[in-house]
Amino acid sequence: MDIMMGLAAATQALDIAKKLREFDQDFKASEFRLQIAELYGNLADVKIALADAKAALQEKDQEIERLKRVNEGKLKTIRIGNYNFGIGEDGKPLSKAFCPACEQSNGAQIPISRGLSGHDLCPKCQGVYDARATNLPVGFKMPE
Ligand SMILES: [Zn+2]
Numbered sequence: 182m183d184i185m186m187g188l189a190a191a192t193q194a195l196d197i198a199k200k201l202r203e204f205d206q207d208f209k210a211s212e213f214r215l216q217i218a219e220l221y222g223n224l225a226d227v228k229i230a231l232a233d234a235k236a237a238l239q240e241k242d243q244e245i246e247r248l249k250r251v252n253e254g255k256l257k258t259i260r261i262g263n264y265n266f267g268i269g270e271d272g273k274p275l276s277k278a279f280c281p282a283c284e285q286s287n288g289a290q291i292p293i294s295r296g297l298s299g300h301d302l303c304p305k306c307q308g309v310y311d312a313r314a315t316n317l318p319v320g321f322k323m324p325e
Contacts, residue, residue, distance in 0.1 A: 187230020194223035251288050261321065262314055267292070273323065278315040282308045
C-alpha cells in the first residue's frame with residue numbers, strides 16, 4: 182500500500198466519522214455498526230500505509246547514506262577524450278582511465294587495467310576498451 186492509498190483511506194475514515202457524529206437520535210443500530218466496521222477497516226488501511234511509507238523512507242535514507250559514502254571516497258577527475266581520469270595527490274592524472282560503464286552504473290571509480298593485444302579490460306565488469314583511448318596520452322599536461 183502506498184501513501185496515496187493511505188491518504189484515500191484516511192479521507193474515507195474521516196467522512197465516516199463525520200457521518201457518525203451527525204447521526205440523529207433515530208439512527209438504526211445496524212447502520213451504525215456497519216459504519217463503525219467500515220471506519221475500522223479504513224483506519225487499518227491507514228496504519229498499513231503509514232508503516233509501508235516509514236519502511237520506504239528508511240530505505241531511501243540508507244541509500245542516501247551509501248551514496249554519500251561512495252561520493253566522499255571519490256577522486257576528482259579530468260575528462261580526456263571519452264574517458265575520465267582520476268587526479269592523484271600530486272595533481273596529475275592517473276595513467277589509466279576509469280571504466281565508464283562502472284562509473285555510470287554505480288558511481289565506482291575502477292581503473293581499467295592492461296589487457297592483451299591493444300585491448301584493456303575493466304577488472305570489475307570485464308568491459309573491453311581500446312588501450313590507446315584509455316591510457317593517459319604521452320606528454321599530457323594538465324590545463325592551467
Ligand atoms: Zn567496469
